[in-house]
Amino acid sequence: MCGIFAYLNFNVSRERRYILEVLFNGLRRLEYRGYDSAGISIDSSIYSGSDLNRQIFTPPLVFRQEGNIESLVKSVYQDVDATDLNLEESFSIHAGIAHTRWATHGEPAPRNSHPQTSDAGNEFLVVHNGVVTNYEVLKETLVRHGFTFESETDTEVIPKLAKFVFDKANEEGDQSVTFSQVVIEVMRHLEGAYALIFKSRHYPNELIACKRGSPLLLGVKVSCMCF
Template sequence: MCGIFAYLNYNVNRERRYILQVLFNGLRRLEYRGYDSAGIAIDSDPKALPQRSSASDSDPPPIVFRQEGNIESLVKSVYQDVAKLELSMEASFSTHAGIAHTRWATHGEPAPRNSHPQSSGAGNEFLVVHNGVITNYEVLKETLIRHGYTFESETDTEVIPKLAKYVYDKANEAAGGQVVTFSQVVLEVMRHLEGAYALIFKSSHYPNELIACKRGSPLLLGVKVS
């Protein structure tokens, strides 16, 4: 059975090392559910972020790590990849939104491409971790393919971030310069989804924000005030 986990530190400095440890420990707490793969998504180094040309520019894409096997296999591969990417473990974020997932294969074999977070495509504009089943994913997938989207996994989950990007693009075209909120995008995506699910969305268009939603599946929110 899949498990989703997210951690958002708001207005309190946390180093990447700490953020990774929280995400990994969250996944370890979900080990009792059974899984065959796992993954996380985090942000780039703050010092590496390019200057924005306007306030509406999106942040650089989040970094996604996905691995078949147990959680410790993911932990090992993440630390190896972080070193290869020369990401600073001491990089400090005053606000950071990270997501994580353990997967029990229902659609597609256990493999990195079928692990979560699933992405909207190149650039990881929208990322989703998902527990549950989207019963109408085949219809949504066919529709998105007709609109030019390419799918890389066999999961039902991949339709969700791609649908989010489609909704976001269309909403911005129709908005005439008005701001389209993250909540508006997610609510419209949910309107098209059938089944039982719990989801967490992360997007470079809405930095330092997460949207969690559910229909049928359980979802728990915790707040720590320090």
């Protein structure tokens, strides 16, 4: 069975190393469900831009690996060493997602692992527990609109559909389309049972979680001062 996990720290400074370990430990807590591959996505750098309302992250980083979680951890830190990614970089807000996969559509392989992505720029990313029963119809439609698929999963249609909805809204002049509006429109087209978490470079510092039929648990830690 697949397992999804996400972590968002809001106005609490956390280093990339800490964020990675939270995601890895979240996956370790899901090991009881069984899996054959795993993956995570984290932000690549602090956002750029002068307009506070339209700040956009550089493309999120995606790491996917066949095998157990420790194989994923090892490959992530190998990639970190190879690219000199700064593990001490601090984020006051960071949205990370993670996944363990039990193959249903497509063999266990990095290309079939999650997060699944909308395109090479990782504009939209999704981790998914469940099954999209009408994915073949959606895939055919998206291929006709120029999308190229890299995996054999049913999940890949979801981030690509999100990009299609987002691009269409912008082409029609709706520059203010929200992340929630994009996800709600995507859900309107999905059939089956699923729990999903969406991440997007167009909506930095946000995650959208939604479900239909599959379980999903949301936890919030609040710090307060009592007088």
